[in-house]
Amino acid sequence: MTRTAPPPVDSAYTRRATTYVVTHYLLVYLGYYGVVSTLVVALTAASFNTAQIAALVVVFSLTNKIANIPLAPWLDRMPAAQSVLLGCSMAGVGFVSLRFSSGMTMTVLSLAFAGAGISINALATKQLAAAASDRIANHSTLFSLISMGVNIAAAVAAPVALFFVDREMHDQVLLAIAAIYVAAGVVAFLRRDTVRTRRTTKATSFRRYLDVLVEPGMRRFLLINSFYWIIYGQLFTVLAVYVSSTLGSPRLLGWLYTGNALLVVFLQLFVTRFANRVAKGRALTIVVLSYGLFAVSFLTPQLVPGYLGAVLFVVLFTIAEMMFVPSGDVLIVGLINPESRAVGYSLFAISTALGEALGSGAGVAAYRYLVDQGRGGWFWVAAAGLAVVFAVITQSLRGTSLAGK
Numbered sequence: 001m002t003r004t005a006p007p008p009v010d011s012a013y014t015r016r017a018t019t020y021v022v023t024h025y026l027l028v029y030l031g032y033y034g035v036v037s038t039l040v041v042a043l044t045a046a047s048f049n050t051a052q053i054a055a056l057v058v059v060f061s062l063t064n065k066i067a068n069i070p071l072a073p074w075l076d077r078m079p080a081a082q083s084v085l086l087g088c089s090m091a092g093v094g095f096v097s098l099r100f101s102s103g104m105t106m107t108v109l110s111l112a113f114a115g116a117g118i119s120i121n122a123l124a125t126k127q128l129a130a131a132a133s134d135r136i137a138n139h140s141t142l143f144s145l146i147s148m149g150v151n152i153a154a155a156v157a158a159p160v161a162l163f164f165v166d167r168e169m170h171d172q173v174l175l176a177i178a179a180i181y182v183a184a185g186v187v188a189f190l191r192r193d194t195v196r197t198r199r200t201t202k203a204t205s206f207r208r209y210l211d212v213l214v215e216p217g218m219r220r221f222l223l224i225n226s227f228y229w230i231i232y233g234q235l236f237t238v239l240a241v242y243v244s245s246t247l248g249s250p251r252l253l254g255w256l257y258t259g260n261a262l263l264v265v266f267l268q269l270f271v272t273r274f275a276n277r278v279a280k281g282r283a284l285t286i287v288v289l290s291y292g293l294f295a296v297s298f299l300t301p302q303l304v305p306g307y308l309g310a311v312l313f314v315v316l317f318t319i320a321e322m323m324f325v326p327s328g329d330v331l332i333v334g335l336i337n338p339e340s341r342a343v344g345y346s347l348f349a350i351s352t353a354l355g356e357a358l359g360s361g362a363g364v365a366a367y368r369y370l371v372d373q374g375r376g377g378w379f380w381v382a383a384a385g386l387a388v389v390f391a392v393i394t395q396s397l398r399g400t401s402l403a404g405k
Contacts (some may be wrong), residue, residue, distance in 0.1 A: 017132040027184035029153035037158035063115025072346035081192030083124035088185025090117025095178035103225040143326035149262040222351040227390040229355030291391035293320035298384035
């Protein structure tokens with residue numbers, strides 16, 4: 001695949017484009033985390049039973065993650081800012097509809113419509129970030145700032161939304177979330193000239209998935225990405241079981257997740273710059289080092305029993321996360337043809353979903369089995385070994401089409 005040389009770096013453009021993209025990420029994730037943190041509470045207040053609530057959560061989770069997959073070839077034919085407006089408007093309408101819905105059918109339709117809008121916006125927002133990075137010298141700084149924005153949203157949105165939900169202001173919260181999405185979409189569209197994206201001239205068909213999949217390095221990167229999400233899945237599953245059940249400290253679990261978000265907010269840029277100095281800017285090397293640090297983090301609950309071990313685990317795990325995230329984004333931006341970014345990021349989302357689902361499910365099953373056998377500590381050793389295997393496999397790709405990345 002041949003690409004033209006990037007245009008000269010413009011510091012004014014860098015500031016405008018970075019502000020544009022990071023602000024949009026911050027706004028939409030304020031809405032997203034406001035929803036996911038209060039959805040179950042709101043559905044319970046609406047008198048749905050446990051089985052219905054579970055089904056509704058599944059509907060929303062699936063649509064907001066995979067609805068863009070069949071749409072990606074068509075989204076590549078639209079300017080990303082237009083897709084953002086479409087997705088955010090759909091999300092806003094869906095949440096307004098949810099506010100006035102009664103009964104299972106209307107609630108399912110409202111959640112599915114909102115979820116599809118969130119999914120479309122997520123894909124288009126990645127296209128905007130990738131297009132912005134095309135004219136920015138330091139890609140990893142942009143993606144680090146995006147990560148910080150997302151974590152600021154996570155740290156702020158959930159407690160604020162829950163504060164109002166606890167006061168039975170469910171309807172107002174839904175309307176506020178709808179307003180955030182619509183405002184984010186309108187602002188991004190009105191300022192669309194800040195970041196211009198390319199549209200494909202190729203025919204719209206599902207064959208484009210295969211075309212992107214056979215791009216040099218793409219399948220290898222999707223494998224590397226799935227490794228990360230297999231590891232990342234343990235943070236919100238096995239750690240939760242370990243702290244709440246094994247240590248008997250469920251009330252302290254929230255502090256660990258808050259710490260995870262705050263570490264990213266305050267240390268992401270420092271970690272990114274340090275990792276780039278150590279690895280001399282080679283993203284693949286940083287990914288290998290992150291897997292090595294993940295391995296060390298998994299050993300801490302075994303070596304340092306009790307809640308202190310869990311704290312050390314989260315600190316080391318979060319540093320490894322901060323190393324991987326911007327580097328992974330740098331890798332995929334360099335692999336996907338700018339005219340096929342919606343399809344490329346859709347494949348990226350599939351790889352992410354498969355890795356997270358496999359990691360979360362297998363991790364909890366393995367941990368519970370070992371605990372029942374009286375050997376729960378061996379889970380952490382096995383997880384560390386798996387992270388080392390991932391590091392070795394990733395390192396072995398240095399001589400392939402990912403070499404020099």
